[in-house]
Amino acid sequence: MSTFQIGLWAIGAAVVLAVWAYNRWTTRRHLPKRSRPEAAVPTAEEARDPRPASDERQEPTLGEVGVSAVPGATVAEPGLGVPAARTAGLTPALDALVPLALEQVVSGDAVLAALPGTRRVGSKPFSVEGLNATGGDWESPRPGQRYSALQAGVQLANRTGPLNEIEFSEFVVKVQAFADTLAASPDCPEMMQEVNRARELDQFAGMHDAQLTFSVRARRAAWSPGYLTQHASELGFVAGALPGRMVLPAATPGDAPVLVLRYETQVALADDPEQIALREFFLTLDVPHVAREERPFVRMREAAQALAQTMEGLVTDAAGQALGADQMDQIGAELEVLYDALQARGLPAGSPLTRRLFS
Structure with missing residues (x-):
């Protein structure tokens, strides 16, 4: 084989090697970047105590x-x-409220047993609170407590929209059934007054x-x-x-x-x-x-x-x-x-x- 032929072979081999290297580099460049093997994503429990497990220098975060x-x-x-998330109690600023007068103090167990099976009216949350006969605070009913008054409420608006006439009517029916079980007397507000309040609140929220x-x-x-x-x-x-x-x-x-x-x-x-x-x-x-x-x-x-x-x-x-x-x-x-x-x-x-x- 002549020197010229050897040179051609060498050039060809170099070209093939260069193409192979370029393709490999291109492939690697377009592969997804991967995490380091030792890295681990912290859980919420670990995040509460972010102190390093050793005295090694930590990278800035x-x-x-x-x-x-x-x-x-x-x-x-x-x-x-x-x-659990902190929640806000019933309030006239956000809820249509119905006071329920009681003939006598009722137990929290009785109130819980009388609650409707679903705690929603349409797309709005429905809640009941009791006035604790001992502490004097409004709270969600609890077993073992006694309540001298009750109130029911439905949220006036949320991201699904304002309380409408159909939902308000459903709310009144649900409150009346709950009141009848406890021999309580509900004092329901006027429907259009609450619906108009709901629309104003929804407009502000939007x-x-x-x-x-x-x-x-x-x-x-x-x-x-x-x-x-x-x-x-x-x-x-x-x-x-x-x-x-x-x-x-x-x-x-x-x-x-x-x-x-x-x-x-x-x-x-x-x-x-x-x-x-x-x-x-x-x-x-x-x-x-x-x-x-x-x-x-x-x-x-x-x-x-x-x-x-x-x-x-x-x-x-x-x-x-x-x-x-x-x-x-x-x-x-x-x-x-x-x-x-x-x-x-x-x-x-x-x-x-x-x-x-x-x-």
């Missing part, structure tokens, strides 16, 4: 750059094994409701679910109750999560999710459900930007438009106006009453 990530309970993610969502989209290589959850857990997110969901807990146990991170449920349920290419996830803030003191929008903005930076992503709105600093500032200013309006109405964001209205 979002909480160390001005955004706290305090462990706590979530109401939007039941099943985390955390305390004008001051906000559920803000940011999308983070991959610029280059896709991610595996484990890669995403690994980076999110470093910012204080914990596993949610549903597949494909993580939450940033609030400071107070029982409060709604500050933020919810979600991606495709089918991806999370795949036989081998680490082989699935994930190109987008979402951060959501349910504004009326999160206290202003939690600085929820600031934390949402910084979390989105931190994840986009470390994962090579782009922060966009729900329509896919990139969000810059100016747009973020404008959104923040509009949310401050909304917080002020809720506060002025006596419905501060994150309070039990507000969360009940915007449910």
